[in-house]
Amino acid sequence: MAREQFKNLTEPMYYILLALSEPQHGYGIMQEVERRTEGRVKIGAGTLYNLLARFEEEKFIVQLSEENRRKTYTLTNEGINILREEYERLKLLVSDGSDFLEGRVE
């Protein structure tokens, strides 16, 4: 049931998981998402904290270390699968749209 909630990832969820392709701590994730999206996607500390807790609960991410109340996380295989599924879904969406939309634009 909980897995169903992540069938379609929201933009922040997608980028948080993407940012965790390398081990990161909370604030590092926020910076990484902002860097990757060139400031388009910004994640608040409260939202990030709650999403990390949910991802950890679902075993999409795992805690690697903790230092001075700063936890470092990384993706698990389950997390990679979720990310891949979302990537495939987004690709399909783009592909379905491009046949019509890009043709019309041209």
Place this chain on the structure above:
Amino acid sequence: MKNKTKRVYWGFFSLDYKAMGEYLEEMAEKGWMVEKVGRYIAKFRAIEPKKIKFYVDVFKEGGTLTPEKTESSEEYRKLCQESGWTFITSLDYLQFFYDAGDSQPVPIQTDEEIEQKIVEHTLVRTELRGVLIFAILAVYILFRIIPVRYTNLLRFTGVISTYLYPVLCIFTAIPAIYIIFWTIKARRNIKNGLSIVKPTLKSARRRIRAFYGSVWIIVLLYVLSFIIDAFFMPGIVVYILLGPGIGAIFGSSIRYLVKKNKISGDSVLNYIVIGTIIILIFIWVAGPSILEKTEDIYKVDSAPEGYPVITLEELSNESSPRGELRKEFRQSISPIVPKHYYYWDYEYCGDSSKSIRIKYYETINPYFAEIIFNGITKELEKGMKWQGMTIFTKNIITDDEMKNLWDMDNLALTEERDELIIQKGNIVLHVDDYTRVMDFNDKEIRELIISRFFPDPTVEN
């Protein structure tokens, strides 16, 4: 200037947390920086007036019996700190931050759906639980005060409870209505892709005034009533306040110790159970002795002037009492029964005793006198409950001929004719003559009682 602080009434509904930030910004512009927020009072420190951005967030952990600092709350606050929000203080689930460096940090919550879910799991659930507990308590109390009990009309607190408690219940329904309204609107907004409900400071203030303004007035009236009642019934008032008083001190101590991490949250329930047992035993042991000690307060030599009574001396044929005499007098006032008193005349003779008990009630209106009359007769019929048994039940008879003879609006007698309850206009008299020193059929006794307690206002003394 630096050390100057002030305390301000807080009273915000927790669901108005977004309006709290606006209020704190307003205060900072006036030169006051928030230091600590309590349920009813917030503490501010004087600063140079300036624009400061505040953020009030809802954290998933919190509540009355959750420590201020937990591992997860510290981790969350550190993350907020790193993103530019400096933690100030917390109140249950609410976390107060400000932007210390004008860096315009990213808002703490950037996902409305997640935020709404947290709020529903924390604030809405807690508020609804509180409302539910109050509703159960309110129904129980309402059943105890409605229909109107005559004993409640005799005390200020009783009158306030009878007539203002239902009003208090209506006012406390305001938060419940607001919570339901908020939740429906928040869910609808999220579903439609809109932002979560953001109340304005003006509307939050309006709710504070509407709810707490009325509630505090009623609470103040309750406090004043207790003080007035304490003058006339110190023992009973102390007895009534003993439980809530000790309970409040005990509860606050437990809360303080949990908040400061002196005791763990897991063991709180054990402390509460043990504490409650100790308090109940203490009240059970100390209660009767408190009431007993106050008995002496009511011992008198004679009833004060203006409070007519019938004494054993005037009914006795003997020139001097045969045994030990004891007299007790207690009086009280209430807004509905401004004059009522109890007088007990008792002569202990060893082989036989004599006693007269008089209860006099003067109400502001005959309607209330009738409530008292009916209440006394019903009370006598019901008797007393003791160890699962009903004792001292009396059969009440009404004698119309006697009522006409006495010229009363209402008259009732016990079947044994040892108790008489009469009401005329706004006066009710209850004479308890269980040692049978009087004969209520006797003309002299009738005239004595009528002339003493129901004097004809047209005849001047």
